[in-house]
Amino acid sequence: MAHIRANTKNGKIVSYRFTVCLGRDCNGKQIRKYTTWPIPPDTSTAKAKKAAERAADIWEQELISEYHKKLEAESAGKTYQIPAEKRHDDFVSFVNDVWFPLQVRDGKHKPKTIAFYESMTKLLLPCFSGSTLQGISSLDIQRCLTFLRTEHKNQHGKPLTPKTLHHLYNTLNLIFGFAEKQELLVKNPMKLVDSPKKEKKPVDALTEEQAKKFFSLLPDTPLDFHCILQLLITTGIRRGECMGLKWSDIDEKNCTIRIERNIVYTPECGVIVSSPKTATSIRTIPIMPSTLSLLKQLRKATQSQHPNTILRNAFLFPKEDNIFQPRDPNSVTRRVKRFMKRNGLPDLSPHDLRHSCATLLLSQGADIKSVQEILGHADASTTLNFYVKSDLQQMQAATDKFAAAFNL
Secondary structure: OOEEEEEEEOOEEEEEEEEEEEEEOOOOOEEEEEEEEEOOOOOOHHHHHHHHHHHHHHHHHHHHHHHHHHHHHHHOOOOOOOOHHHOOOEHHHHHHHHHHHHHHOOOOOOHHHHHHHHHHHHHHHHHHOOOEOOOOOHHHHHHHHHHHHHOOOOOOOOOOOHHHHHHHHHHHHHHHHHHHHOOOOOOOHHHHOOOOOOOOOOOOOOOHHHHHHHHHHHHHOOHHHHHHHHHHHHHOOOHHHHHOOEHHHEEOOOOEEEEOOEEEEEOOOEEEEEOOOOHHHOEEEEOOHHHHHHHHHHHHHHHHHOOOOOOOOOEOOEEOOEEEEEOOHHHHHHHHHHHHHHOOOOOOOHHHHHHHHHHHHHHOOOOHHHHHHHHOOOOHHHHHHHHOOOOHHHHHHHHHHHHHHOOO
């Protein structure tokens, strides 16, 4: 029979703790199970004790039944899983000990992706501390997302962006979707939770006038930084792709560069060499003759500093003390932002220079497919949704061409 013990607070019984022994393991140690039964509101002490005894008896019978089913399954060489309706898995433990090892740290995800989900779960887990996976309702999830949207502030004292909220929603979808697939849930609560609205903002990019000023300032910058800035704005490569360039990736004859590496930084791993974001991000793209000329100057300067070294496998933009080790991409972001602020230009990041490349190419008449290939987008719709926008002047020009074609 289950052992029952009263839990008190300020001299008043608030719950009962049940303990049952199911037998002994192979080492002779007792197999004990525990649970806490809260007293229903407005229940007298006498009635509560009797209700607790009935609840303990039911709980004990269920445990014994499940334990025998488990033994039978194991004796038959099978794995027994407790039915979802009878499970009480701690949510935080499930995420950290089951979902993360099997679905995130599974050898298929890049360090940057792992770091991303770590940051998402760091925000989510406090909302569900002490809750069971099976006990979380759609209302609990909506309360969590509402709290994060309205009350939570990041380390800079700012609220979470709509994009981050959407990422949090998607992370919860993955967690509960995995639990549902493993038959740990009777019902997936995420199916009753609406996705947060995504705020579509125009991309930050330099205008043609700002781009002219930007280019006029480049000759006064250090040679390596001049090369970085020119590559970012004229090729649209990502900052990590830029830091991943080696001299072997430069094809002088065809005036192209090969993108096949991406440098990322995570707090756990530091600076590491990874593959590009997607399969389509591995690409060969043209560079301008002026950019190639700059790169030749940089290689000459690098060779003079390392006269006895073959540069082929060295990075274009390495660490100061080792040309075969890549530079931290975060340092490039800081350097770009200082440059923009110092020269009275918009507060843009290296990724915004990628946006600038796309918008400037399109404004000069480049076709969507070419811009898609240059940027390494998996789908042309990404290029269309992000960068293609018409102004009144462009619409008027299109109308004039239509009229001229049909003598209207």
